[in-house]
Amino acid sequence: MGKKGTSLNKIINKHYSELTSKGKILAEFVMSNPDKAVFMTTRKLAAAVGASEATVVRFVRQLKYESYALFIQALKELIDTELTLIERNRLANPVVRSEDAELERITNQDIENIKAMAKNIDLTEVKKIRKILKESEAVYMIGSRLSYAPAFYMGWTLAKLRKNVRVFKGSDRTTIDQLVFASPKTAVVVIATSRYPNEIIRMGKLAQRHKLKLILITDSSSCPLIQFSDHVLIAPLKAIPFLGNPASMISLINYLVHTLAADMGKELKNHQEKLEQAYLENDILFRY
Numbered sequence: 001m002g003k004k005g006t007s008l009n010k011i012i013n014k015h016y017s018e019l020t021s022k023g024k025i026l027a028e029f030v031m032s033n034p035d036k037a038v039f040m041t042t043r044k045l046a047a048a049v050g051a052s053e054a055t056v057v058r059f060v061r062q063l064k065y066e067s068y069a070l071f072i073q074a075l076k077e078l079i080d081t082e083l084t085l086i087e088r089n090r091l092a093n094p095v096v097r098s099e100d101a102e103l104e105r106i107t108n109q110d111i112e113n114i115k116a117m118a119k120n121i122d123l124t125e126v127k128k129i130r131k132i133l134k135e136s137e138a139v140y141m142i143g144s145r146l147s148y149a150p151a152f153y154m155g156w157t158l159a160k161l162r163k164n165v166r167v168f169k170g171s172d173r174t175t176i177d178q179l180v181f182a183s184p185k186t187a188v189v190v191i192a193t194s195r196y197p198n199e200i201i202r203m204g205k206l207a208q209r210h211k212l213k214l215i216l217i218t219d220s221s222s223c224p225l226i227q228f229s230d231h232v233l234i235a236p237l238k239a240i241p242f243l244g245n246p247a248s249m250i251s252l253i254n255y256l257v258h259t260l261a262a263d264m265g266k267e268l269k270n271h272q273e274k275l276e277q278a279y280l281e282n283d284i285l286f287r288y
Helices: 008-018 021-032 042-049 053-062 068-082 085-091 099-120 123-135 145-158 174-180 198-209 247-263 266-281
Strands: 138-143 165-169 186-192 213-218 231-234
Touching (some): 008 021, 021 053, 042 053, 099 247, 123 247, 138 174, 138 198, 145 186, 145 247, 174 198, 198 213
Parallel strands (some): 138 165, 138 186, 186 213, 213 231
16 A cells, blocks of 8 residues: 555545546545545445446556555545544434444444554564663653543553653643753654644654654554654554544553563563552552
């Protein structure tokens, strides 16, 4: 498929002149009606523009997607970045037959997202990231809006494994001060969820400009921060979320932190003994 970090509209614009006349009609239909096209099979899309299914398959291949399913996933990612809350509500507002049915729909959606993450995760990239998280002098976690929740979770759990872990909000401009004066041996982990607030993009660019090691955890290969990042992990979404869905991202972070714990060796024991002693001395946790 297209290069990671390149959105579908850019890919279509790049290959537009190479398309057949029917291919150009398909491109124009998809870009003008993405919320309709994303739910169409090859047969329905072909019928919508008066073409054959073979033409649709050829169109997808000309855009360098290996399958129609990957093309539709790219279209979902584009829509997820562009849709307003009102448009999301219209697309994701099912008829709720019962609370039990809605519970099943939501939990199945989360399960599918987690399965997609597990299937597509780059384990070689995971190992490289774990090494950085273990060996860096400090680790700065940055999230914004929805992504602040998984950023805080990762920072909180990571602090149980190693020292010098800090969590920052992308919306807090004082984070800029911290990045500007950070040690060159600091690793910066940015959590970015669509619709990608400009403040989180700004922080990622700043980390890259100051030559800090930048790790990105995101929900789409269309995330604009991919091009500035040294390492990337993606927890893809199988459906367009109404209010956002960090379930697969939390699962990815959980996996990453737990496997990092296995890498820490004696350092982990020493670190956690100090933490437990501090908890005890300061009466931090409830005891029966």
